[in-house]
Amino acid sequence: MKSAAEQIVVRALQTKQADGIDVYAFFLYGADLCRIADISRVSREGGDLKGFQRREIRSHVKSIVDFLDSGPVLFPNAIILALSPEIEFKFARGSRPDGMIDVADSGTLTIPVRPEGERVAWIVDGQQRSLALFQTSNTKLPVPVVAFVSDSLETHREQFILVNKARPLPTRLINELLPEVSARLPRDLAVRRLPSELCNILNKNRTSPFHGLIRRESDSPDSAAVVTDTALIEAIRGNLKAPMGALAQYRNGSEGSDTEAMYRALTLYWSAVKDAFxxxxxxHPIESRLMHSAGIRAMGALMDPIMLRADSAASPEEEVRESLRRLAPHCRWTGGAWDQLQWRWNEVQSTGQSISKLTDYLVRLDRELSRRGA
Structure with missing residues (x-):
């Protein structure tokens, strides 16, 4: 008989799918996942393909660990395991209430604990989450697990592909949903919530130069909006970065952020952009590269030095407008060619290289013109 130290026993529900394959649903402490399950890394030995899991993504694992360590968190994301037939399930006795949907049986599932490389379970989906759960200080977080019984590597690979082939949620949909979520979020999502909230305000408020111009995922296909929300959100994210971001001064750490002050700053700057061009x-971006994602990103980056200079001016609004008036004759948003860039106006593209080159040019030109004062 195996000792208690060599096995984990949990309450579980059992059902069957496919041709009689046992499927279980149960909960484990996150720290116990790596005691019972191996990660089958994809590799080749002598030309034969082994395993199926990609390598660990350390930045992704770290962001999940940071989220798990941030305090009481909701983490209902199920880990999917493949179990060896060595596991043991014992049915629980008891009456069945009238009208119960009889799709699963309850009982106890016994899973042997083995050394790495000899374990009786393999992670099919959730390896980054599992690694994070092993590293977190939040060791008593109960994690949902769905597991099927199979020791066939072909079946494991098949399920891995089916689970991961689903198209991820569009970035724009996530961005639009974030302002409506009040729960604690992982860091990579949390940093997108405030820019998306400001994007919403700019689109809805009639005093905003962007009123009705921002395309969001929920818009109808025939919407007249011309600015991609992703471009403006990325621009605002840059404005929020300390110490040189134009909006960074309005972030108050644990006390929250002054979104009204941020909105006023954004409105001041972008209204001046609207009037300058x-x-x-x-x-439409086809007719104007200012409304193109590259134009929005580049002009968004230009906001930082212009607003920083305006903060020390007697009239910040006039300084912003004067800066853009100086710049306007050198810009080619709807026709002509950009000086020094060797681009026709419509050759500006939404690639990282193109955006970076246009941004550097505008920032450098603004600096030179402000020094000359003409």
């Missing part, structure tokens, strides 16, 4: 504002 009236022929380019509000047009």
């Amino acid at each position: 009236p022929d380019a504002w509000g047009k």
Whole structure:
């Protein structure tokens, strides 16, 4: 008989799928997952393919660990395991209430604990989460597990592909949903919530130069909006970065952020942009590269040095407008060619290289013009 130290026993529900394959649902402490399950890394030995899991993504694991360590968290994301037939399930006795949907049996599941490489379970989906659960200080977090019984590597691979082939949620949909979520979020999502909230305000408020111009995932296909929300959100994220971001001064750490002050700063700057380029504002990106994601990102980055300079001016609004008036004759949003960049106006693209090159040019030009004062 195996000792208690060599096995984990949990309450579980059992049902059957496919051709009589046992499927179980149960909960484990996150720290116990790596005691019972191995990660089958994809590799080749002598030309033969082994395993199926990609390598660990350390940055992803760290972001999950940071989230788990941040305090009481809700973590209902199920880990999917493949179990060896060596596991043992014992049915629980008891009456069945009238009208119960009889799709599963309750009982106890016994899982042997073995050394790494000899374990009786393999992680099919959730390896990054499992590694994070092993590293977190939140060791008593109960984690849902769904497991099927099979020692066939072909079946494991098949389920891995089926689980992971699903198309991920579009970034724009996530961005639009974030302001509506009040729960604690992982760091990579948390940093996107405030920019998306500001994007919402800019789109809805009639005093905003962007009123009705921002395309969001929930818009109808025939929407007249011309600015991609992703571009503006990325621009605002840059404005929020300390110490040089134009909006960083309005972030108060644990006390929250002054979104009204951020909105006023964004409105001041982008209203001046709208007035400096009236022929380019509000047009479709095909007709105006100012409304293109590259134009929004580059002009968003330009906001930081212009607003920083304006903060020390007698009239911040006039300084912003004067800066853009100086810049306007050198910009080619709707026709012509950009000086020094060797681009026709419509050759500006939404690639990282193109955005970076345009941003550097505008920032450098603004600096030179502000020094000359003309």
